[in-house]
Structure formats: C-alpha cells, structure tokens
Amino acid sequence: MSHADTMPKPRRNVELLLLVLALSVSIGANALISIDEQTSLDTDFWFQSSLLAVASLVFHVVLRLRAKYADPVMLPLVVALNGLGLAMIHRLDAPGDDTGNNQLRWTVIAMAVAIAVIWFLKDHRVLRRFTYISLAVSALLLILPLVPGISAGEILGARVWIRLGPMTFQPGEVAKITLAIFFAGYLSSNRDLIMLAGRKIGPMQFPRFKDMGPMITAWLVSIGVLIFQRDLGSSVLFFGLFIVMIYVATSRISWVVIGLTLILGGGFVASKVFSHVALRIDSWLNAFTEEVFGRSPGGSGQIVEGLFGMASGGLVGTGLGQGRPNLVPFANSDMIIASFGEELGLIGLFAIVMMYLLLFTRGFRAALGTRDAFGKLLACGLSFAVALQCFVVIGGVTRLIPLTGLTTPFLAAGGSSLLANWIIVGLLLMISHTARGPVDTSPMQPGRTPEAQKPAPAAAGRQDRNATQTLPDAPTEAVKHL
Amino acid sequence: MNQAIRHSWIAAIAMFALIFGAISYVQVVGADELKANAWNRRAILQNYCNDRGAILVGGSAIAESVPGNESCKFQRKYNQPELYAGLTGYFSRSYGVTGLEGAMDAQLAGSSDQLFFDRIGQLFLGNQPKGASVELTIDPTIQKLAYDLIPDGQRGSIVVTDPKTGNILAMVSKPSYDPNSIATQDVAKEQAAYNEAIKIPGVNLNPSVSGPTGALLAPGSVFKLVDTAAALNSGKYNADSVLPNPAQMSFPGIQYQLPNYAGGNCYTRNTASFAFALQQSCNTPFASIARDLGENAIAQQASKFGFGQELGDQLKLDYAKSVFPSDLDAAGLAQSAIGQRDVRATPLQIALMTSAIANGGVQMAPNLIKAVRSPDLRVIDEPKPVALRTSTTPEIAGQITDWMTSVVSEGIGSGAAVPGVQVAGKTGTAELGDGLNNSWFTGFAPANDPQVSVTVVMQGVDITTGAQLTSPNAKKIFEAVLNK
Numbered sequence: 001m002s003h004a005d006t007m008p009k010p011r012r013n014v015e016l017l018l019l020v021l022a023l024s025v026s027i028g029a030n031a032l033i034s035i036d037e038q039t040s041l042d043t044d045f046w047f048q049s050s051l052l053a054v055a056s057l058v059f060h061v062v063l064r065l066r067a068k069y070a071d072p073v074m075l076p077l078v079v080a081l082n083g084l085g086l087a088m089i090h091r092l093d094a095p096g097d098d099t100g101n102n103q104l105r106w107t108v109i110a111m112a113v114a115i116a117v118i119w120f121l122k123d124h125r126v127l128r129r130f131t132y133i134s135l136a137v138s139a140l141l142l143i144l145p146l147v148p149g150i151s152a153g154e155i156l157g158a159r160v161w162i163r164l165g166p167m168t169f170q171p172g173e174v175a176k177i178t179l180a181i182f183f184a185g186y187l188s189s190n191r192d193l194i195m196l197a198g199r200k201i202g203p204m205q206f207p208r209f210k211d212m213g214p215m216i217t218a219w220l221v222s223i224g225v226l227i228f229q230r231d232l233g234s235s236v237l238f239f240g241l242f243i244v245m246i247y248v249a250t251s252r253i254s255w256v257v258i259g260l261t262l263i264l265g266g267g268f269v270a271s272k273v274f275s276h277v278a279l280r281i282d283s284w285l286n287a288f289t290e291e292v293f294g295r296s297p298g299g300s301g302q303i304v305e306g307l308f309g310m311a312s313g314g315l316v317g318t319g320l321g322q323g324r325p326n327l328v329p330f331a332n333s334d335m336i337i338a339s340f341g342e343e344l345g346l347i348g349l350f351a352i353v354m355m356y357l358l359l360f361t362r363g364f365r366a367a368l369g370t371r372d373a374f375g376k377l378l379a380c381g382l383s384f385a386v387a388l389q390c391f392v393v394i395g396g397v398t399r400l401i402p403l404t405g406l407t408t409p410f411l412a413a414g415g416s417s418l419l420a421n422w423i424i425v426g427l428l429l430m431i432s433h434t435a436r437g438p439v440d441t442s443p444m445q446p447g448r449t450p451e452a453q454k455p456a457p458a459a460a461g462r463q464d465r466n467a468t469q470t471l472p473d474a475p476t477e478a479v480k481h482l
Numbered sequence: 483m484n485q486a487i488r489h490s491w492i493a494a495i496a497m498f499a500l501i502f503g504a505i506s507y508v509q510v511v512g513a514d515e516l517k518a519n520a521w522n523r524r525a526i527l528q529n530y531c532n533d534r535g536a537i538l539v540g541g542s543a544i545a546e547s548v549p550g551n552e553s554c555k556f557q558r559k560y561n562q563p564e565l566y567a568g569l570t571g572y573f574s575r576s577y578g579v580t581g582l583e584g585a586m587d588a589q590l591a592g593s594s595d596q597l598f599f600d601r602i603g604q605l606f607l608g609n610q611p612k613g614a615s616v617e618l619t620i621d622p623t624i625q626k627l628a629y630d631l632i633p634d635g636q637r638g639s640i641v642v643t644d645p646k647t648g649n650i651l652a653m654v655s656k657p658s659y660d661p662n663s664i665a666t667q668d669v670a671k672e673q674a675a676y677n678e679a680i681k682i683p684g685v686n687l688n689p690s691v692s693g694p695t696g697a698l699l700a701p702g703s704v705f706k707l708v709d710t711a712a713a714l715n716s717g718k719y720n721a722d723s724v725l726p727n728p729a730q731m732s733f734p735g736i737q738y739q740l741p742n743y744a745g746g747n748c749y750t751r752n753t754a755s756f757a758f759a760l761q762q763s764c765n766t767p768f769a770s771i772a773r774d775l776g777e778n779a780i781a782q783q784a785s786k787f788g789f790g791q792e793l794g795d796q797l798k799l800d801y802a803k804s805v806f807p808s809d810l811d812a813a814g815l816a817q818s819a820i821g822q823r824d825v826r827a828t829p830l831q832i833a834l835m836t837s838a839i840a841n842g843g844v845q846m847a848p849n850l851i852k853a854v855r856s857p858d859l860r861v862i863d864e865p866k867p868v869a870l871r872t873s874t875t876p877e878i879a880g881q882i883t884d885w886m887t888s889v890v891s892e893g894i895g896s897g898a899a900v901p902g903v904q905v906a907g908k909t910g911t912a913e914l915g916d917g918l919n920n921s922w923f924t925g926f927a928p929a930n931d932p933q934v935s936v937t938v939v940m941q942g943v944d945i946t947t948g949a950q951l952t953s954p955n956a957k958k959i960f961e962a963v964l965n966k
Contacts, residue, residue, distance in 0.1 A: 244490050244493070247486055247489075247490065248483060248486040248487055248490055249483070249486075250486075251483065251485060251486040288519075293521060304519075304521065307508055307516055308516055308517075308519065308521075308522045308523075308524050309524070310505070310508045310509050310513075310516075311508060311509060311512065311513040311514075311516035311517050311522075312513075312517060312522075312524045313509060314509055314510070314513055315509065315510060324524055324527060327523060327524065327527070341505065341508070341509060345509065346505060346506060346509040346510060349505055349509070350502065350505065353498065353501055353502065353505070356498075357495070357498050360491075360494055361491065361495075364487060364488075364490070364491040364494070367487045368484050368487050368488070373483065376483055376484075376487060380487050380490055383491075383494070384490055384493075384494055387494035387497060387498065388494070388497070390497075390498070390501070391494075391497040391498070391500070391501060394501045394504070394505070395497075395500065395501060395504060398501070398504035398505055398507070398508050399504070399508070400500060400501070400503075400504040
C-alpha cells in the first residue's frame with residue numbers, strides 16, 4: 001500500500017504526550033538535584049521548570065499551526081536532552097555560579113529563534129535561493145573570530161569566539177548550518193554534472209578535476225579552521241558534513257574515498273606541523289604516562305579524569321548529585337558526557353546516546369521522505385552533522401579518538417551551540433513536515449507549478465513539488481523501512 | 483539518492499555502535515582498572531568524604547568524622563591533635579594517609595572483610611559507608627602526663643608499656659604538629675600546613691622516621707643491659723664475676739682511649755661487680771666484656787632483644803629497625819658495647835628491651851589496639867597478648883632486674899625512685915659530639931611484679947638538663963600508673 005493513498009496523520013497528540021514525558025524526565029532530574037542541594041525545591045527550580053515547559057509547549061503549538069505534519073518525536077527528544085543538560089549544568093554550578101541560568105536564557109532564546117524559523121520560513125526550499133549568500137555568510141562567520149576588535153582572542157587554545165558586548169559567541173556553530181545550506185544548494189543544482197562526468201577506473205568512477213573544486217574548497221576551509229582557529233573538532237565536522245553531502249548527491253563512493261584521503265592526509269601533515277594537533281594525538285595515545293598526564297597545556301589530565309569519573313559511575317551510576325563530576329575540568333561543557341556517565345552510569349548514558357541516535361535517525365527519515373533534492377541533502381547533511389558531532393565528542397571523552405573541543409549538542413553549556421542546534425532542529429522539523437505531509441493533489445492554485453497539479457496516484461513519491469528540481473529520486477517507500 | 487542517504491545513516495549508526503562499545507569499555511570492562519589507578523583521586527575522595535570510624539582513647543575520640551561542607555559530607559577531625567599526632571597520623575586529600583589512619587584504613591573506612599555484612603546492610607538501607615571504630619590501649623591520663631613532661635621546645639620521646647601484655651599505655655614525642663591542618667579540605671591551606679610541618683625539627687610527617695617508633699638514636703649506656711645479658715648468657719660470667727674497671731681502655735695499634743664515665747664513682751676502683759658497673763654506669767667493664775665475648779655474642783643478644791627484628795603486627799605503626807653494627811674493629815666493638823658509635827635504637831626498641839627483662843625474658847609484641855568495633859558496637863577484633871620472642875632466660879632477667887633495682891636505689895638512677903615501690907632502671911647518656919647528649923632512662927616497677935615499663939629520652943641536652951628530665955620524669959609516670 002502506498003502511503004500516498006491514505007491521508008497522512010499529523011501525530012501532534014503523540015508529540016504532546018512525548019513532550020510531557022520529556023519534560024517530566026528533565027524537570028524530574030532537576031528536582032532530584034535541587035532536593036540534593038538544599039533539601040527543598042526553591043523558586044529557582046520552579047522558575048526554570050516552568051520556563052522550559054512553557055517554551056516547549058509554545059513550540060508544540062507553533063508546530064500545530066505551521067507544520068502539523070512535522071516529525072512528532074524530534075521535539076520531545078530535543079527537549080529531553082536540553083532539559084537534562086540544564087539539570088546537569090545546574091547541578092555542577094558552584095555557589096554563585098550562573099552557568100545554569102545562563103544556559104536557561106540561551107535555551108529560551110534558541111527555542112524562540114527555532115520557532116521564528118518555522119513561523120517565517122514556511123518552506124525549507126526557500127533557503128535554496130540563498131545558496132551563495134550562505135557561502136558568503138559562512139566565510140564571514142568563520143573569519144570573524146580572527147578579526148581584531150571583534151575576536152575574543154584565544155580562549156583555551158582556540159580562536160573560535162567573538163565578543164558581543166558582555167557575551168561571547170562561537171560563529172562556527174552557525175557556520176555549520178550555512179555551510180550545509182550552501183552545499184545542499186550547490187550540489188542539488190550541479191549533482192548531475194558532478195555525477196556523470198569523470199573517468200571510471202575499476203569499480204570506482206573518479207570525478208573530473210574541475211568538479212573537485214567544491215571538495216577542494218571544503219578541504220581548504222577545514223584546514224584553514226584547523227590552522228587559524230586551532231579548532232580540530234570543527235575542522236573534522238565541516239569536512240565530514242561536506243563528504244556526506246557530496247556522497248548523497250552523487251551516490252559515488254569515490255568521493256568518500258577521495259574525501260577521507262584528503263582529511264587523513266591533511267590530518268597527518270597537521271599532526272607533524274602543528275603542535276596543538278600533535279599534542280592532542282600524543283595525549284590520546286599516551287594518556288596514562290606520567291609526563292603527558294601532568295602536562296600543561298595539552299595534557300591528558302582532562303580525558304583521564306573523565307575516564308575515572310565514568311568508571312566510578314559503572315553500570316548504574318552514582319545517582320544524580322551523588323558523584324564527583326566536578327573533578328573533571330570543563331565538566332559542564334566539553335566533558336558533560338563524562339558527568340552523565342558518572343552519575344547516571346552506563347544505562348543512563350546509553351539512554352542519552354540512544355536519544356541522539358533516534359534524533360538523527362528521524363532526520364535521515366525526513367531526508368528520505370522529502371521529495372526535493374535540496375531538502376534531502378540539507379536534512380541528510382544536518383542529521384549526519386549531529387551524529388558526527390556526537391561521535392567526535394563522545395569518542396573523544398571515551399578515548400576512542402583524540403579529544404577535540406566540540407560541544408555535545410543540547411547538553412553542553414554554551415549558547416552558540418544551543419542556538420545552532422535548535423535552528424537545525426527547526427529546519428529538520430520543517431523538512432519532515434513536507435516529507436510526511438500530504439502530497440498536494442488539489443487543482444492548480446496561483447503560484448503552483450504545472451507539475452504539481454497532475455494527479456499522482458502510485459508514483460506520488462517521485463513527484464517533486466519544487467518545480468525547479470526535476471531530477472529523479474529513488475522511490476520513497478524506503479521511508480517505511482527506517 | 484535515497485540509497486546514499488540510507489548508507490549515510492548506516493555510517494552514522496556504525497559511529498554510534500563504536501560509541502556504545504567505547505562507553506561499555508570505559509564503564510564496565512576497564513572500570514576496575516581505572517578505579518585502581520593511582521592518579522584516581524576519586525578513590526581517595528570517596529573514602530575521604532565518608533563517615534569514617536573514630537579512633538578512641540579511653541572512650542573518647544581522638545580522631546573522628548564530623549559533618550563537612552556540601553562538597554564533602556564528612557570531615558576528619560582530630561581532638562587533642564598534637565598529643566596524638568604520632569599515633570593517628572593524618573588523613574589528607576593531597577598527602578595520603580599515615581599512622582593508624584593508614585594502617586587501620588580498611589576498618590576505619592568500613593571496607594574491611596570483617597565488615598562485609600555491615601556493608602550489605604548499608605546497601606539496602608542506602609546509608610553512606612560507616613567504618614568501624616578503633617579503640618587504643620593508650621591511657622589518656624598517662625599520655626597527657628608524658629606529653630607534658632617533655633618541655634616545649636625540647637625534642638624527646640616517652641614510651642610507657644605494660645610489660646606483661648605488650649600494651650602501649652602512652653607513646654609521645656615532641657615537637658608535634660596538628661594533623662587537622664593537613665586534613666583540611668582547603669587545598670591551599672593543606673599545602674601550607676604540610677610545608678610548615680615538615681620544617682619542624684624532629685617532626686617528619688612520615689612516621690617511620692620520627693617519634694618513638696622511628697627516631698634512631700644512639701642509646702648510650704642503656705645498651706649495657708644487652709652486654710649484661712650477653713655476658714650472663716655466655717656462661718663465662720655470673721653474679722659474682724669481678725669485672726676490670728680501668729679509668730680508660732686502650733686498643734692495640736690505635737691512639738684511641740675509651741674513658742670511663744666521668745660523672746659517677748667509677749674512678750674509685752679498678753675492678754667492679756656487675757651491680758657496681760651498672761649502678762655507676764662504668765664504661766670499661768662492658769667494653770671488656772664485649773672484647774671478651776666478641777662481636778657476634780653482643781649482636782646476637784641485641785637481636786634477641788629486638789634489634790633489627792620485626793615487631794609483630796599488632797603495633798600497626800611503621801617503625802624503624804634498630805641497628806647493631808657489624809664488622810667492627812676492637813675499638814669500634816668497645817664503643818658499640820656502650821651504645822655509642824653506630825649503634826642506633828628507637829625509643830620503642832629500648833622500651834621493648836626493658837619490658838622483656840621485666841617480663842622474665844619474654845618480649846611481648848607491642849600492641850596499640852584494644853578493640854575494633856563495628857558501627858553497631860559489636861567487637862570484631864580484640865588483639866590478645868602475643869609473645870614476640872624470648873630475649874633471655876627468666877634467671878638472667880631476674881638477675882638483671884636485681885642490678886637495675888640497685889641502679890635506682892643506690893646508683894645514678896636514684897631520681898626515678900618511688901617511695902614504697904622497688905623501681906628497676908637504667909640511665910644512659912649518649913654523646914652527640916657537640917657537648918650535647920641524648921639522655922635516657924629506661925626502667926620498670928614494681929621490680930618484683932612489673933606493672934609498667936617507662937622509657938624516656940631527651941635529645942640534644944646537656945648532662946644536667948638530661949638528669950632533670952629523664953629519671954625524675956620516669957618517677958612521675960611510675961607514680962601515676964601505680965597509683966591508678
């Protein structure tokens with residue numbers, strides 16, 4: 001049975017139910033911590049809880065009004081993650097520390113911006129018009145931290161912050177989105193060219209040199225970020241984002257091979273040339289040697305302390321508020337995964353990682369379901385970016401890979417990260433809305449393209465409501481398999 | 483395109499599979515190794531902030547856990563810290579654990595096997611681990627008295643034991659320090675206090691090299707008790723032996739002359755009985771005994787009294803092993819026989835030697851632990867007196883006791899005499915080479931049924947000060963114990 005035959009269900013009530021569950025998890029966590037600290041629930045707790053609940057419910061209502069077919073699981077997942085992050089940051093606050101409240105302010109701002117994106121954008125395909133503007137904005141955002149006067153200078157070895165009045169902001173977080181928009185726009189327009197031309201050697205089809213342009217650009221951007229901003233994590237993230245998008249656009253594994261070769265080559269050279277990369281790798285490989293452990297900067301103390309914390313959590317954890325996550329440097333930002341591992345244990349951490357897995361899976365599902373190549377590329381790129389970011393962070397904390405300074409989406413303290421990730425969720429929700437919504441079979445309305453009027457009984461999935469894009473996509477029954 | 487999206491999803495899932503594997507490895511497979519890592523402060527801190535058992539003396543706590551601040555639920559507190567520092571040691575976040583805190587850690591922390599069922603109970607009740615309490619054999623009155631008998635600014639140690647059981651009734655040394663300052667949760671203060679404490683002369687925060695158990699001092703004339711025992715044990719000497727007592731002793735081929743003790747009445751006669759030699763603490767009679775018996779005989783008798791030997795496992799404190807040197811030339815042997823040269827003994831070792839004589843030649847293992855009680859006050863350990871070794875025969879011990887009694891009643895140890903009680907004792911003065919001495923007194927009372935053995939040493943004093951601080955102070959302790 002083709003899904004186009006049945007009327008799609010909005011599932012907003014499911015979302016509401018899940019949202020109540022998510023809020024009870026995160027507010028419950030916060031309550032446990034507040035009770036632990038002062039034996040009573042103070043006004044701060046009630047204020048924080050009600051603010052998170054109200055903002056989430058407003059978001060839910062906006063989805064009912066503006067994107068009623070949007071994925072019903074995504075918002076509750078993100079609210080739960082963000083709420084847990086708020087609780088843990090609050091728990092880690094030393095007396096007089098304001099990080100928890102700051103995170104709450106940023107949560108409200110980020111949710112408001114995501115709501116605005118959904119309210120005003122109406123349709124994600126509009127973004128395609130901004131392909132090259134996005135490129136320019138990305139370049140600007142990446143250069144800002146290096147501009148004297150605006151730059152917040154080198155903080156903890158990286159130059160990725162700018163100063164806006166009293167606040168600092170990490171423009172690279174937002175650049176992640178604008179780069180994804182640029183790649184999606186560029187690749188959806190040029191994918192046939194890139195895909196079809198080129199020589200075939202063995203099983204691999206190699207691209208023409210001139211089609212390598214965007215790949216080389218992305219590589220240079222990543223290396224530039226690595227060199228000038230000393231930000232290994234973002235560098236890997238940008239490049240991973242680009243590889244996955246060009247792969248999805250062309251379905252050519254050769255791009256992945258070339259991309260991985262480029263990044264491994266770049267990484268190898270960087271590890272030889274740049275001390276900050278070499279230090280990271282050394283403190284990863286030799287974390288448990290005395291000299292590396294105590295070294296500053298670039299020692300392994302942070303990783304090792306995090307590992308100690310996670311080990312002490314074991315299977316079931318010490319319980320929220322019962323561990324000593326504050327022994328780990330940056331327990332509320334870079335190392336928040338270790339904090340959760342310590343207090344919630346393997347079981348709790350698995351639940352959190354599973355939430356990320358569900359979140360990006362829902363994103364991929366939106367990519368599969370939407371009918372326009374731009375939307376597919378954008379949803380796939382953003383979802384993969386979330387997954388890759390989780391991998392880089394959690395892999396770093398668990399010493400699977402070298403530790404890099406990326407934030408854990410939604411959990412870690414940091415306003416720019418929250419803002420960027422909430423915008424990503426907003427975009428994914430909108431794409432899922434078009435993916436899950438009914439295919440428009442109504443008579444032509446002003447502004448509609450001729451293709452959209454045609455009744456599309458069985459082949460509805462192939463129909464592309466974006467008239468400018470007529471490339472064939474694979475059948476969307478695949479959606480059901482996810 | 484959808485196929486490629488699915489592949490990307492699979493790639494993302496694969497990354498997450500790696501993450502799940504890595505988390506499982508850290509939190510389950512490798513967790514024990516990480517927990518056992520020496521750098522893991524969590525293990526110390528976990529323990530550090532727990533409700534740890536108390537160390538008790540005479541029913542009141544000298545070390546206990548009191549409610550701490552929010553980062554640490556419990557804080558270690560030492561009552562009368564200076565008085566007991568040498569016993570308790572400290573329990574520090576940065577500098578680890580020393581003294582009884584370290585030796586009895588398993589019991590105090592509640593992790594001992596003996597507390598297995600208590601831990602199971604706590605698991606179900608959800609209580610914080612609470613450790614066993616450790617009650618010491620120390621008598622608080624005697625401990626305080628002994629501590630106060632060492633003047634402030636004077637380096638010295640006093641050990642009081644029950645010779646029949648090996649129980650230590652008091653063990654003090656000065657100067658001392660405040661372990662509270664090193665057990666504080668303020669890391670900066672902790673470091674400052676530590677750096678301050680290690681500068682105090684005679685206080686080494688590692689208990690194995692300071693205080694009654696660790697200070698290796700020249701024993702001087704108290705070592706003559708070893709010579710006496712060796713002499714009687716050889717069969718060549720008995721109570722009637724007449725010992726040569728020249729004013730000084732010369733050695734073939736060496737310029738050195740060993741003089742007799744200048745203070746007493748040694749110079750009044752050329753020969754001496756054992757009783758006289760001990761009473762006046764003459765040097766040459768004992769040097770000649772050593773020359774006659776040879777190095778091995780003296781060394782063997784020393785080790786029978788505990789020199790260089792283990793002290794049993796009831797003491798629970800680190801200790802230094804006392805030394806009788808080997809491969810001595812004639813002059814060296816003579817000097818060593820009177821407790822000079824390279825002979826080194828801890829105050830505790832001298833106390834054990836005297837206690838062995840008091841106890842008919844049987845040396846009891848020194849014991850500090852009266853009882854270990856679980857949190858519900860059930861006694862889980864109560865050390866019984868353990869005979870450590872036989873130092874000499876009852877006959878020889880009895881003979882030495884007789885002579886030691888005359889040291890106090892007629893000789894230069896008269897300051898220790900307690901009216902109405904027969905006190906046995908031996909004084910010692912070890913020259914430090916700069917005009918100052920280590921002044922010793924060791925003895926026990928009553929001589930016929932010893933209840934208490936007292937060893938006093940004052941370091942770096944002149945002869946007069948030493949005479950005022952050793953024997954008369956021993957007397958005060960005898961009186962205090964016997965009048966209880």
